[in-house]
Structures are given as C-alpha cells and as structure tokens.
Amino acid sequence: MPAFEKLTQHYQKIAHFNHLAAISGWDQASMMPAGGNQARSEAMAELSLHIHRLATSPVLGELFDRAKQQELNAEQHASLREMTRQWNLATVLPEDLVQAKSLAGSKCEHAWRTQRGENDWIGFEKNWAEVVTLSQEEAQIRAQATGLSAYDAMLDIYEPGTSSHSLDKLFSNVKTWLPTLIDEVIDTQKDDQFLSPTGTFRTEQQKALGLKVMSLLKFDFHHGRLDESVHPFCGGVPSDVRITTRYDENEFIQSLMGIVHETGHARYEQGLPKSLAGMPAGEARSMGIHESQSLFFEMQVGRSDAFIAHLSHLAGQQFTDHDPALFHFNNFQKLYTRVAKDFIRVDADELTYPAHVILRYEIERDLINGDIKHTDVPELWDQKMQQYLGLSTQGNFKNGCMQDIHWTDGAFGYFPSYTLGAMYAAQFKAAMTQTVDVEGAIESGDLTPIFTWLSENIWSKGSLLTTDELVKQATGDTLNAKYFQDHLRSRYLP
Amino acid sequence: MPAFEKLTQHYQKIAHFNHLAAISGWDQASMMPAGGNQARSEAMAELSLHIHRLATSPVLGELFDRAKQQELNAEQHASLREMTRQWNLATVLPEDLVQAKSLAGSKCEHAWRTQRGENDWIGFEKNWAEVVTLSQEEAQIRAQATGLSAYDAMLDIYEPGTSSHSLDKLFSNVKTWLPTLIDEVIDTQKDDQFLSPTGTFRTEQQKALGLKVMSLLKFDFHHGRLDESVHPFCGGVPSDVRITTRYDENEFIQSLMGIVHETGHARYEQGLPKSLAGMPAGEARSMGIHESQSLFFEMQVGRSDAFIAHLSHLAGQQFTDHDPALFHFNNFQKLYTRVAKDFIRVDADELTYPAHVILRYEIERDLINGDIKHTDVPELWDQKMQQYLGLSTQGNFKNGCMQDIHWTDGAFGYFPSYTLGAMYAAQFKAAMTQTVDVEGAIESGDLTPIFTWLSENIWSKGSLLTTDELVKQATGDTLNAKYFQDHLRSRYLP
Structure with missing residues (x-):
C-alpha cells in the first residue's frame, strides 16, 4: 500500500479514538x-495515552x-x-517535559480554584512559577523546531500562520480607536431606560426557546443535540455535534445568546467536508476561525436588529406569564x-472584550519571550486595565490576573x-454583504443564503487552505481590523 | 514486576477501554x-478490535x-x-471463524428484521443455515478445548459450570408440574374482574414515578442514572450504572416493572466488590446470576403484595387525573x-415464561449437538408449544421460531x-427468609435488610466463587427447582 494511503488509514484510526x-x-x-x-478519568487518561502513542508513532516520519x-492532488x-x-x-516535546507541565498545570489549577476566591496571589504565584518556567521551556523547544520566536511558536499551536508581528500591528491599530469608542458608546447609552428580567424562567421553557432558535439557525438535529453543563461548550464529532448551555432560572438572556454562540461552532463542525471526515485536513482551520463562526452567529447575526426581532418575538411567545x-x-x-467597563473578560460585552484580550496578549507575549517575570504580571495588569478600561486592579488579583483558567x-x-475570531467574523460579514442581502435574509426568517455563503467559503474548506488563503479567498483581503472597527461603529454609534 | 501484578495492570487497561x-x-x-x-459504529468497531487484541495478547499465556x-491468596x-x-x-476460536460468524450473523439478523414481519421462513432459513453451521463449528472447537460436549461448551460462555445434564434434570422436573399449574391458575383467574389503564400517562410523569420506585429500591443515583431507549437495558460500569426504559403513554404498567427489573441488574453492578474493580474476578458471576438479581427485584420483591401496595400508592399519587x-x-x-398462554416469550408472565425457555433450550441443545437439522425447528417448535402451552404455531413462524433475535x-x-435466574431468585428468597423478615421489610418501606443480605451473599462476591459455591454458601443447597415451584404455587394458588 502506498505511504499516503497508509497514513490515511492511520489517521482514520486516530479519528475513531x-x-x-x-x-x-x-x-x-x-x-x-x-x-x-474517578473511573471515567482513569479510562479517559488511558485513552489519551493510546491516542498520543498513535499520534507520535515513529513509523509516521x-x-x-x-x-x-x-x-498527490491538491487535496x-x-x-x-x-x-x-x-x-x-x-x-x-520530550515526554518528561509534557508530563512535568501536565503535573504542574494540574497542581496550579487545582489550588487556583480556591486561591482565586481568597485573592491569594502569594499562594498562586508559588505554583504558577513552575508552570511559567515549563511553558517557557516548551516555547524554546518549539521555537527551535519551527524557526519562530518563543511566543510565536506557542501561538502556532492554536493559530498556525499568525505571528506576534501581525498581532502587534492589528492590536496597535485597535488601541488607537477602541478606548475612545467605548467611552463614546457608554456616554450615548447612559440615559437608556430598559427592563431587566425578573421572576422565574423555567429551565424547560428556556430549553424549548433555545431549540426554536437553533432551528431558526438551521442546526442539524439529525447530527447533533443540545444539553446542559456547568461550562457551555461545543463537543462531539462533525456527524454528531453536542452543544451545551447552562440555565439560570432568574434570567434567560445569557443562556439564549450562549446557545446562538455554540450553534455557530456547531454549524462549522456540521459543515466540515465529509469527504475528509477523520483526516486532519478535514478539521476546523484554527481556534480563531472556529471563534469567527460562533461570533458570526452571536455578534454579526445574533445581535443584528433583524435577529433581535426574532428573539424578542420567540421569547415573548415562550414566557407568556411575564410582563x-x-x-x-x-x-x-x-x-x-x-x-459597560468591567473586570471580568467572560462577562464582557462585544465592545470591551477586545481590550481584555489585548491586555492578556501583551503580557503573555512578554512573559513567554522572557522579557518580564511572572511576578511582574499583577502590576502590568493594573497598568493596562487603567489604560484600556480605566479600572484599577491594584490588590484585586481575583478580578485581575487570577480570573482566567488559561x-x-x-x-x-x-x-x-x-x-x-471577532475580526474575521466582521470581515466575513463585510464580504458577504457584497453578494447576499444579509439583513433581508434574517428578516425573512430564512437564513439559508447566509449559511450557504459560510458553507461555501469557510465550512467546506476544513483545513485545506491556510488561514491566510482562506480569508483572502473568502473576502479578497488578508485580515484587516478596519472591518471590525466599521462594524462596531455602525452598531454602537449608528 | 511479578507476573500476577503485570496481569493485573493488563486487565486494568482492558477495563478502561x-x-x-x-x-x-x-x-x-x-x-x-x-x-x-455510521461514524459511531466505525469508532466502536475500532475500539472492539483494540480490546480484542488486548484480551488475546500472546504475552498473557x-x-x-x-x-x-x-x-497467591484466595482472592x-x-x-x-x-x-x-x-x-x-x-x-x-480462529480469527476467520469469528469473522465469518459475525458476518453471517449480521446478514441473518438484518434480513430477519423484515422477514419476521413477512412470516418468511423460507427466506430466513437460507441465511440461518450458515449461522447454524458456523455455530456448530464454534461449539466443536470449544468442546475440544474444554472437554465438554458441543452444546455444553456454548452454555459455558454464559453459565460456567452449568451442563445440559443438570439442565435436563432441572427442566424435566419443571415439566412435570408446570403445565398443570398454568392450567389451574388460569382457571382460578378466569372470573377475575379488573381495570386496565386507559387514557394518557405522560412520559415525564412515568419517569418521575420510576425515579421514586428506584429510590425505594435504593438505586444509588450518585453512581448511575435512568434514561430511555428502544430496548431497555442495564449498561455503563459499576461506578456509573446506566439503566434505560421505554415509555408507552397508553399505559405505565410495563415500563414501571421494567424499571424495577433493571434496578435489580443495576444494584448488582453497583454492589460488586470495589477492591476488584476492573478485574475479571470483580465482574458479575454469570448471566443467570445477573438475571437472578433483576428477577429477585421484579418477581420476588416487585410482585409481592407488600411491594404492589407501594406501587399502587405511588402510582395513584402520580396520576391524579385518572380513575x-x-x-x-x-x-x-x-x-x-x-x-395467560401466549406465543411471545418477551411478553410472557412469570408462570408461562419457563415453558418458553425450556422449549428453546431443548431445541438449541439438539441443534448444536447435531441431533436435528435447522429445518426441523418449526415443526419441533409447534410440537413443544402444543405440549407445554397448548398453542399451535403451525405456519406461524413469526410468532414461533422466528420471534427472538438470539x-x-x-x-x-x-x-x-x-x-x-428465576430459579436462583426463588432459592435466594427462601434462604433469606430464614434470617430476614422480607415481607415486613418491604411493608415498612425500608428494604435495607433485604439488600444487605443480597450484598453480603451475592453482590460483594463478584466472581470470586464459582456459581455452585456461591449458591451453596448463600442458601446451603445447590440449585434446586423446588424453591421455584413453591414460590409459584404460593403466589398463584395461595
């Protein structure tokens, strides 16, 4: 059997596991x-080890x-x-480094779950030192192997082809207009009157509403389902995508938009090329492109006037016992x-979210490149929060640099x-509007033209193209922050 | 590492998969x-192959x-x-026989799913011939390896230690009293008046009722759950037992007792020795002992007057909109x-069920031993149905020898x-009553003394003892049909 066919068989086997x-x-x-x-964790660890052995099999080289x-043909x-x-x-990576990092990470994360609540930076910092050192070591090894800089070699795991050079350019552009835009929008919204949810929104009713919205977004229930978990996610496999949400019976706003977000991830997975099922080239392009699809659903579609009209109508039909x-x-x-300006990234709105990310990017870049020490992080965090969002995290570690699990x-x-992801989504939307009446499609309740565009330009491409090629072919341009800026200005300062 | 410890590690790995x-x-x-x-079936086939390779690893010998x-100590x-x-x-078994039988079996079963509805014996018989031939071949190989007769070598897969000699003895005893007993009971019941369920019994309500009954039976929800499937079963692992049922909204009788039955299987699994988790000696003793636990719950406990009182009370509380x-x-x-005498085994009551089983046993024993041909089966089926239940299946293949998937x-x-299983359950009950006030425990609503006896005598033993040793230690006697006869007489002809 020719080598390529042997490889295909081998990766098919990995895909099964x-x-x-x-x-x-x-x-x-x-x-x-x-x-x-306990038994499940042990069984899954055994499976991970087996998959790792298959994925690193010496015969592959x-x-x-x-x-x-x-x-070989192009595909x-x-x-x-x-x-x-x-x-x-x-x-x-050498096995002993993988193991050491996994152990140090588990130890740090486990302690962090209580240390965060106790605002215990001193305790956290002790465990985290080891995680940072081992991550720097990992980055060095990856850098040597790829010829990239230390931090870029880490970036390459999630975003192949993206460099800190291009991120610096993109984000420094964003930093020139974002803080002012945030202030302007907050000022515009300051006298807004609105009603917040009160009373009880039963889980069964929220779920029924979520399923209706998923149908509107053409989630394929023949190849997927909706369930509940503490942390919402999109899992499963392309032929059987499992999305989850979390219901809070005091309100329905979060879980409803959470379902829209996960449905975006899910439709990407459901739309991946079936002829390459199980092959690495048939998988999603990158974390950023995956997020572009969830954010396309949540931000570009989900928060458009036309879609909010659907949501408000469907929610009103569902919760007839409320005002x-x-x-x-x-x-x-x-x-x-x-x-609103706030401390916590995961609760941030569309406009302030990038500020949280840019702050983290700048710190982790310098940390992994060895330009700062891990003990410098709280002060840098405070400085940047002041600069980008006007908030101080002095002494407030739990709502500062200790807030994320990553x-x-x-x-x-x-x-x-x-x-x-948010930038790609805005750029895709701008390109799409050249051939598709996006707002009209949403208004009509039949969003097919939107999904056809996404399927043809993104979903069906899997990882056949590089990210740059994918974005260029879909939009005629490489990633450019101006589409994101235009989108935000037109939504928030119309 | 000593060989025994290596084996323990190896079987732990198999248990994880x-x-x-x-x-x-x-x-x-x-x-x-x-x-x-499709993708799931492929993934599970890959996993099966992997488990098979581990289970047949040449180093084990x-x-x-x-x-x-x-x-080694006793354990x-x-x-x-x-x-x-x-x-x-x-x-x-040689690999090619396993594969050939699997293929022939899949083909026969697949065609059977439509052939049964069409009463198509001629079509079925053509596929089945191959399955029977390969099963006879399998039995011959197993017989040579074990020194048992052909059929006994097949029996040994499910019931190690049981022989057709002992089954002949047990079942010929049953045949002397069962047909008469059935007739007597049917005669006694002939003028009984009773109400059958009418109207709608909503799935959610049936499920809520099922969960209450599982709690009464002390199912451990920290280590298991209840869901739905087309064919009810008990699956999962001892630390996480998954039982299922099927709800028919026209009645609740079947699914309710189905849940009691599966809870019996589940508590056996949940009660297996934790110190031997993952080891073959920590697994359930045999199919018959597993069935003894589900039937202990369903027949010995579930259909007792005291338990029926609980069921009727709980059901009345649940379905308040019914008569x-x-x-x-x-x-x-x-x-x-x-x-009632009827054609279908899976719908049979406690009393007629053994007649269905004895008929099948006698036919499959002679078939596998080569004493009859597979084309003789319909006529033998008809003869035996006439003899044991007074029903003719002449020309009625779909309700005769084509009814089961096995x-x-x-x-x-x-x-x-x-x-x-039914016989073991009756014998366990008889032994238990010597030290436990079974009826009193059920009446009180705290069935702990019953479960303590089962746990001590059956569940916690796993496969540490042979079946004979287990039954002898628990009841002071080897398997004896008289306990089953006494149980049936006292329940149905009180």
Missing part, C-alpha cells in the same frame, strides 16, 4: 453522575517522507501538510447591546484567538 | 441522534504460567482463574399477576439463563 474521547468527554460534563468521575515522493497535498503539522506538534414589555424589540435590543495550566498563546 | 465501550454503547442507544450512527508459580487465585477463563474464551380505582391495591395485584446471530446457549 478521538471520536470516543469526544463523546466520553461530553458525557462526563453533561450526563455523568459525580460518583462515576518515514511514511511522510515516502508520501512526499508520491504524486491530498493539504492532507499531508496537516498530518505532518499535527505530528510535529505532538512529537516535538410583555420585557420582550419588546426596543427593550431586547438594549439588553443585548449594553456596553494561564494556570500553561495555555499561553490561546487568548488572541478570541479577538481574531 | 471496556468502560469507554460501555458508555459509547449506552450513548448510541439512548442519546445519539440517528445521523451519528506465559504470564498465566508464571503467575501460577507465585504464592488472587480467583482473579487468576477468571482472567484465564476470559483469555481462553477469547483465544480459542383512582385503577390504582387500588386489588386492581394492581391482578394486573401484575395475570397469567438465534439469528448465533447466541446459542443463552436462553437457559433466564429461567436459571
């Missing part, structure tokens, strides 16, 4: 009773060399590129476009994906 | 949207030999015995102890477990 990992992980988060956790000599060529990339990512004024279009619109286990390089 | 197979299988039956089936030389000795047994079962007369104790008692894919040797 990844399928089981995805479903067991979903079950653990959404279905499993607490008492099942030789097969890649031989496959490169074969005559096979991309497939080989992505297999090689995954293999390089998996094999570059109808709560569900008026104008009220919904205000609820879903409210801007750094506790060494996931440096991930944060930029959130704002890259 | 079995865990994932159990959860993925449960998900496939109860949660998975239809469109996920030598490890068993070396472990036998070690000094380790039993553990080694059960590992060896599983290894022998898994390795005795209260339906939920009177006397009515419930009649609904749950009604005896034979279509060659699961010969399984049917006796159902009636062995």
Whole structure:
C-alpha cells in the first residue's frame, strides 16, 4: 500500500479514538453522575495515552517522507501538510517535559480554584512559577523546531500562520480607536431606560426557546443535540455535534445568546467536508476561525436588529406569564447591546472584550519571550486595565490576573484567538454583504443564503487552505481590523 | 514486576477501554441522534478490535504460567482463574471463524428484521443455515478445548459450570408440574374482574414515578442514572450504572416493572466488590446470576403484595387525573399477576415464561449437538408449544421460531439463563427468609435488610466463587427447582 494511503488509514484510526474521547468527554460534563468521575478519568487518561502513542508513532516520519515522493492532488497535498503539522506538534516535546507541565498545570489549577476566591496571589504565584518556567521551556523547544520566536511558536499551536508581528500591528491599530469608542458608546447609552428580567424562567421553557432558535439557525438535529453543563461548550464529532448551555432560572438572556454562540461552532463542525471526515485536513482551520463562526452567529447575526426581532418575538411567545414589555424589540435590543467597563473578560460585552484580550496578549507575549517575570504580571495588569478600561486592579488579583483558567495550566498563546475570531467574523460579514442581502435574509426568517455563503467559503474548506488563503479567498483581503472597527461603529454609534 | 501484578495492570487497561465501550454503547442507544450512527459504529468497531487484541495478547499465556508459580491468596487465585477463563474464551476460536460468524450473523439478523414481519421462513432459513453451521463449528472447537460436549461448551460462555445434564434434570422436573399449574391458575383467574389503564400517562410523569420506585429500591443515583431507549437495558460500569426504559403513554404498567427489573441488574453492578474493580474476578458471576438479581427485584420483591401496595400508592399519587380505582391495591395485584398462554416469550408472565425457555433450550441443545437439522425447528417448535402451552404455531413462524433475535446471530446457549435466574431468585428468597423478615421489610418501606443480605451473599462476591459455591454458601443447597415451584404455587394458588 502506498505511504499516503497508509497514513490515511492511520489517521482514520486516530479519528475513531478521538471520536470516543469526544463523546466520553461530553458525557462526563453533561450526563455523568459525580460518583462515576474517578473511573471515567482513569479510562479517559488511558485513552489519551493510546491516542498520543498513535499520534507520535515513529513509523509516521518515514511514511511522510515516502508520501512526499508520491504524486498527490491538491487535496491530498493539504492532507499531508496537516498530518505532518499535527505530528510535529505532538512529537516535538520530550515526554518528561509534557508530563512535568501536565503535573504542574494540574497542581496550579487545582489550588487556583480556591486561591482565586481568597485573592491569594502569594499562594498562586508559588505554583504558577513552575508552570511559567515549563511553558517557557516548551516555547524554546518549539521555537527551535519551527524557526519562530518563543511566543510565536506557542501561538502556532492554536493559530498556525499568525505571528506576534501581525498581532502587534492589528492590536496597535485597535488601541488607537477602541478606548475612545467605548467611552463614546457608554456616554450615548447612559440615559437608556430598559427592563431587566425578573421572576422565574423555567429551565424547560428556556430549553424549548433555545431549540426554536437553533432551528431558526438551521442546526442539524439529525447530527447533533443540545444539553446542559456547568461550562457551555461545543463537543462531539462533525456527524454528531453536542452543544451545551447552562440555565439560570432568574434570567434567560445569557443562556439564549450562549446557545446562538455554540450553534455557530456547531454549524462549522456540521459543515466540515465529509469527504475528509477523520483526516486532519478535514478539521476546523484554527481556534480563531472556529471563534469567527460562533461570533458570526452571536455578534454579526445574533445581535443584528433583524435577529433581535426574532428573539424578542420567540421569547415573548415562550414566557407568556411575564410582563410583555420585557420582550419588546426596543427593550431586547438594549439588553443585548449594553456596553459597560468591567473586570471580568467572560462577562464582557462585544465592545470591551477586545481590550481584555489585548491586555492578556501583551503580557503573555512578554512573559513567554522572557522579557518580564511572572511576578511582574499583577502590576502590568493594573497598568493596562487603567489604560484600556480605566479600572484599577491594584490588590484585586481575583478580578485581575487570577480570573482566567488559561494561564494556570500553561495555555499561553490561546487568548488572541478570541479577538481574531471577532475580526474575521466582521470581515466575513463585510464580504458577504457584497453578494447576499444579509439583513433581508434574517428578516425573512430564512437564513439559508447566509449559511450557504459560510458553507461555501469557510465550512467546506476544513483545513485545506491556510488561514491566510482562506480569508483572502473568502473576502479578497488578508485580515484587516478596519472591518471590525466599521462594524462596531455602525452598531454602537449608528 | 511479578507476573500476577503485570496481569493485573493488563486487565486494568482492558477495563478502561471496556468502560469507554460501555458508555459509547449506552450513548448510541439512548442519546445519539440517528445521523451519528455510521461514524459511531466505525469508532466502536475500532475500539472492539483494540480490546480484542488486548484480551488475546500472546504475552498473557506465559504470564498465566508464571503467575501460577507465585504464592497467591484466595482472592488472587480467583482473579487468576477468571482472567484465564476470559483469555481462553477469547483465544480459542480462529480469527476467520469469528469473522465469518459475525458476518453471517449480521446478514441473518438484518434480513430477519423484515422477514419476521413477512412470516418468511423460507427466506430466513437460507441465511440461518450458515449461522447454524458456523455455530456448530464454534461449539466443536470449544468442546475440544474444554472437554465438554458441543452444546455444553456454548452454555459455558454464559453459565460456567452449568451442563445440559443438570439442565435436563432441572427442566424435566419443571415439566412435570408446570403445565398443570398454568392450567389451574388460569382457571382460578378466569372470573377475575379488573381495570386496565386507559387514557394518557405522560412520559415525564412515568419517569418521575420510576425515579421514586428506584429510590425505594435504593438505586444509588450518585453512581448511575435512568434514561430511555428502544430496548431497555442495564449498561455503563459499576461506578456509573446506566439503566434505560421505554415509555408507552397508553399505559405505565410495563415500563414501571421494567424499571424495577433493571434496578435489580443495576444494584448488582453497583454492589460488586470495589477492591476488584476492573478485574475479571470483580465482574458479575454469570448471566443467570445477573438475571437472578433483576428477577429477585421484579418477581420476588416487585410482585409481592407488600411491594404492589407501594406501587399502587405511588402510582395513584402520580396520576391524579385518572380513575383512582385503577390504582387500588386489588386492581394492581391482578394486573401484575395475570397469567395467560401466549406465543411471545418477551411478553410472557412469570408462570408461562419457563415453558418458553425450556422449549428453546431443548431445541438449541439438539441443534448444536447435531441431533436435528435447522429445518426441523418449526415443526419441533409447534410440537413443544402444543405440549407445554397448548398453542399451535403451525405456519406461524413469526410468532414461533422466528420471534427472538438470539438465534439469528448465533447466541446459542443463552436462553437457559433466564429461567436459571428465576430459579436462583426463588432459592435466594427462601434462604433469606430464614434470617430476614422480607415481607415486613418491604411493608415498612425500608428494604435495607433485604439488600444487605443480597450484598453480603451475592453482590460483594463478584466472581470470586464459582456459581455452585456461591449458591451453596448463600442458601446451603445447590440449585434446586423446588424453591421455584413453591414460590409459584404460593403466589398463584395461595
């Protein structure tokens, strides 16, 4: 059997085990009773080890060399590129470093779960020192292997092709207009009157409403389902996508838009190329592109006037025992476009969110490159929060640099994906409007033209193109922050 | 590392993968949207292959030999015995026979799903011939390896230690009194008046009722859950047992007692020895002993007057919009102890069920031993149905020998477990009453003394003892049909 075909078989096998990992992980988060956790964790660790062994199998190196000599078509060529990339990512680190980082990360994260509540920076810093050192070590090894700088080599895990050079350019542009824009919008909104949800919104009713909204967004229920978990996520496999949400019976605003967001992730997965199912080239392009789809659904579609009209109408039909004024279009619109400066990234609105991300990016870049020490972080955090959002986190570690889980286990390089996603989404929307009547499609209640564009330009491409190629082909331009700026200005200062 | 400890590690690894197979299988039956089936089936086939390779690993043979030389305590000795047994079962058949039988079985079962509805014996017989031939071949190989007769070697898969000699003895005893007893009971019941469920019993309400009954039976919800599937089953792993049921909104009788039955299976699993979790010696003893626990719950406890009083009370509380007369104790008692001769095993009552099993046992025994041809089966079926239940299946294949799934894919040797289970349950109950006030415990609503007895005598033993030892230690007697006869007479002809 030719080497490329052998590789295809091997990655198909890995995909089968990844399928089981995805479903067991979903079950653990959404279905499993607490008492099942220990045996499940052990079983999943065994599976992870097995997948890791398959993904780092020494025979692959030789097969890649031989496959490169074969005559391959464009799709096979991309497939080989992505297999090689995954293999390089998996094999570059020595086993003992992987293990040491995993242990240090687990220890730091576990302690952080109580330390955060206690605002205990001193305790946290002691564990975190080890995580940072090992992450720097990881970055050095990755840098040597890829020829990138230390931080760029970490970035490459999540956003292949993106560099701190391009991020610096994008984000320094954003920093020239964002703080002023935020102030202007807050000033415009300061006298807004609106009703907030009060009373009880039963879980069953919220779920029924969520399912209706998923239908409007053409989620394929033949290939997926909606459930509950403490932290909402999109999991499963492309032929069986599992999204989750969390219901708070005191309000429905968060879980409803959360479902719209996860549906964006889900439709990307459901729309990946079926002919490449299980192959690395058939997977989602990057974290940033994945986030672009969830944010396209949540921000570009979900917070548009036309979609808010649907939401307010459907919610009013669902919650007939509440004050109808709560569900008026104008009220919904205000609820879903409210801007406020606050400490916590995960609760941030569309406009302040990038400030949280840029702050983290600048700190983690300098930390991984060894330009600052981990003990410098709280002060830098405070300085940048003052600068970007006018808030002080002096002594307030729990709402400052201790608020996120990402750094506790060494996931440096991930944060930029959130704002890259928002920027890609705005750029896709701008390109789409050249051929599609987006607002008209949303108003009509049949969003098919929008999804057809996304399917043709993004979903069906999997990882066949590089991110730059994908964005250029879809929009005629490489990533440019002006689309994001235009979008924000036209939404918040119309 | 000594051989026994190496074996323990190896079987722990197998258990981890079995865990994932159990959860993925449960998900496939109860949660998975239809469109996920192909990818799931492929992933599970990959996992099965992986587990099979681990279970038949050539290094095990030598490890068993070396472990036998070690000094082992009684528990380790039993553990080694059960590992060896599983290894022998898994390795005795040549791969090509396993594959051929699997293919023939799938083909026969797939066609059977439509052929049964069409009463198409001629079409079925053509596929089934191959399944029977391959099963006979399998039985011959197993017989040579174990020194047992052909059919006994198949029986040994499900009921180690049980022989057709002992079954012949047990069942010929039953045949001397069962047909007469059935006639007597039907005559006694012939003028009984009772109300059957009418109207709608909503799924949510049936589920709420089921959960209350599971609580009464002390199902551990910290280590398990209740869901829905087309065919009810008990799956998952001991630390996370997943039981399912199927709701028919036209009645609640079946699903309610179905839940009691599956809860019996579940509590056995939940009560298996934790110190042997993942080890073959920590698994359930046999299919018959597993069924003894579900039937202990369903028949010995579930259909007792005291438990029927609980059920009728709880159901009346749940379905307040129905005629209260339906939920009177006397009515419930009649609904749950009604005896009738009918064609279908799975719908049979406690009294006629053994007749269905004995008929199948006698036919499959002679078929696998080569004493009859597969084309003789319909006529033998008709003869025996006439003899045991006074019903003719002449020309009625779909309600005769084509009704069960078991034979279509060659699961010969399984049917006796159902009636062995009923007999073990009756014998356990008789032994238990010597030290436990069973009826009093049920009446009080605290069934703890019953479960303590089962836990001490059955659940906590796993597979440490042979079936004979287990039954002898628990009841002071080897399996004896008289306990079953006494139970049936006292319940149905009080």
